[in-house]
Amino acid sequence: MRVSVIGCGHLGAPHAVAMAEIGHEVIGVESDPGRCEALGNGIAPFFEESFEDLLVRHTSSGRLRFTTDLGEAADFADLHFITVGTPLREDGHGYDMAQVIDAIRSLVPLLSRPATIVGKSTVMVGTVERLQKIIDDDARVPSVELVWNPEFLREGHAVRDSLFPDRIVAGLTSRQAREAVEEVYAPILDHGVGLILTDPPTAEVIKSAANAFLTTKISFINAIAEVCEFVGADVNTVAHAIGADKRIGHDGMRPGIGYGGGCLPKDVAAFTHRVGELGARNAHGFLTAVESINADRIPAAIRLIEKAHGGPIDGRTIAFLGTAFKVGTSDVRDSPALRLAERLAERGATPVIYDPAAIAATRELHPEFDYADTAEQAITDADLVVLATEWPEFAADPELPADTADLVRHRVLVDVRNAVKPGPWLAAGWEVWQLGRGPQRP
Ligand SMILES: NC(=O)c1ccc[n+]([C@@H]2O[C@H](COP(=O)([O-])OP(=O)(O)OC[C@H]3O[C@@H](n4cnc5c(N)ncnc54)[C@H](O)[C@@H]3O)[C@@H](O)[C@H]2O)c1
Incomplete structure (x- = not known):
């Protein structure tokens, strides 16, 4: 099938490679020219497990390409996924729908044959009804159908979750839309993944x-x-x-x-x-x-850090391991780990940051922070260590506690993700502090 994926960010780009992987011919539309060019050259603009490998494979095979030109996608594809952003409005009162409305308004008049638009962006209940009116007003041809197909992938597992989802949900109202959804997802459904067909408001609420x-x-x-x-x-x-x-x-x-x-x-x-x-x-x-x-979790983490340190942390150097919002991604959007680093800096501490994937994204937001090239370097001469993203190389490396025990000023680990098994740390002479547990001492 010929499909387009409009909006190639953290959801759309992995979805585009997944659609190529299951055999479709895919065109990704991305309005950011830098991101579009990188993707077209097989370069992942963010870290996401196994994403770059598939991107390289399918951009090289010619089954996947990227453009900034929506007209090219309208001419090429019969099914168009909408995967643009729906950020929170500045007043917090619901989503800013500008990207979705703009994508639909721009695409629909360009369509010259029947097509199915499959929205994957997360929207509030009632959106499909509103968008259907735009389609009805602006379409030049009959049979432009709208489906809402919410996405449940987990960042860090985006490609795998796109290929092997727990279920697929589609809110739709026509036979054409149902057949298009069944066809585009056929290779995934053939593996036994359940398809839940429902009406659009139910899909939105799901x-x-x-x-x-x-x-x-x-x-x-x-x-x-x-x-x-x-x-x-x-x-x-x-x-x-x-x-x-x-x-x-x-x-x-x-x-x-x-x-x-x-x-x-x-x-x-x-x-x-x-x-x-x-x-x-x-x-x-x-x-x-x-x-x-x-x-309240960031204040709780700060209380724990101060308790572990035995007093206020101003003037202290803190080895800060992890700023990604979760393991497996370079994404620092609304990252609690990064927010914690910011609060510690506001309190006069100096976080020295290391993250295996998210340093570039963190540095862009905080050029003023101190950065290390390795966990060992971050820990050297620190007053205490804060583990803030549960990367296995911090949380599950049995060598790290012993390797760094003599580098740090005080062997105090504050693990605000409750990710480490304290044994190796205690054995190497560290105190381990975790949320909701008493201190563990060697
Ligand atoms: N990130 C996730 O893991 C995830 C999971 C499930 C659902 N979602 C939902 O998916 C949507 C996208 O999220 P995201 O994290 O990928 O956002 P994102 O900001 O990473 O990506 C959106 C992309 O769309 C591009 N774009 C915007 N308008 C465009 C247009 N008119 N034409 C072409 N490109 C356009 C932007 O430049 C950007 O690259 C949101 O509604 C989000 O809630 C995301």
Whole structure:
């Protein structure tokens, strides 16, 4: 099938390579000329596991190309994915829909034959109805159909989740749209992935509800971490034990500095605002609590760092391991790790930052910070070490604690992701501090 992917960012670019991987001919449309050129040359503009390999493979084979020209995509493809951004509005009252509306308004008049537009960007319920009116007004040809197909991929696993999703959801109203969705995803559906066909408002609510549930789980275990701190209990053991119940599960149950990134914070904020507008009081109160627990995680981490250090941290050098919002990506959008580094700097500490993937993105935002080329270099002469993104090379390297024990001024590790197994650190003479647990000393 000939498809276009309009908007080649963290969602669209991996989606474009995934569509090429399953056999489609793909044209990616990206309005940022620098990003478009890089992608066309097989260079990933951000780190995402196995993305660059597939990008190189399919740009070389000719099955995938990129352009800034929407007209080229309109001529080429029969199905157009919309994967542009939907940032939070500046007033926090829902999404800024400018990119989506602009993409649809620009594409539709260029279409000269029946086509299916498949929206993957995250939008608020009611959007499809609004966009359908634009299509009905602006289309030059009949049978331009709109589908909403929310995306659930996890950054850091974007390619794998695009190829092997847990399910595919499509909100649609016509047979043409259904057939187009079934055809474009056929190679994935053939592997047994479920296709949930529904109406557009239900598809829209499914995405908001999924993100609301994921953040609820994160805020729930973080609230329990707070309880554990009051009573001297161990939140990791609590999470492990309650997660053994299949109705609860272990995924998303690690306590830490809260959710972040380009999606969850803005999606929950937009949904909270919308349910408030709708007058859904219980949903509004519930989601407000989820957000407020999340907002308290950075202050909780700072309290832990000061406790571990034994007082205020102004004037101290802090080895700061990780600024990416999560492991597996270079994305620092709304990163709780980066926010923590900023707060520490505001308090007069000097974070010396190392991240295996996100240094360039962090440096762009904070040229004034100090950076290291390795974790060992960051730790050298530090007053304490903060582990803020759970990269395996920090969290699971059994050599790191011993290799760095003599480099640091005080062997104090504050792991605000509860990611390390303390054993090797304790054995090398470190104190280990984690959220929702008492200090562990050698
Ligand atoms: N990032 C994720 O993991 C993820 C997961 C699920 C859903 N989503 C949703 O997907 C959407 C995109 O998110 P993202 O993280 O990829 O954002 P992003 O900002 O990384 O990417 C958006 C891209 O679209 C481009 N663009 C904007 N308008 C354009 C136009 N008219 N024509 C061509 N290109 C255009 C931008 O230059 C940018 O490269 C959002 O609605 C987001 O909520 C993202």
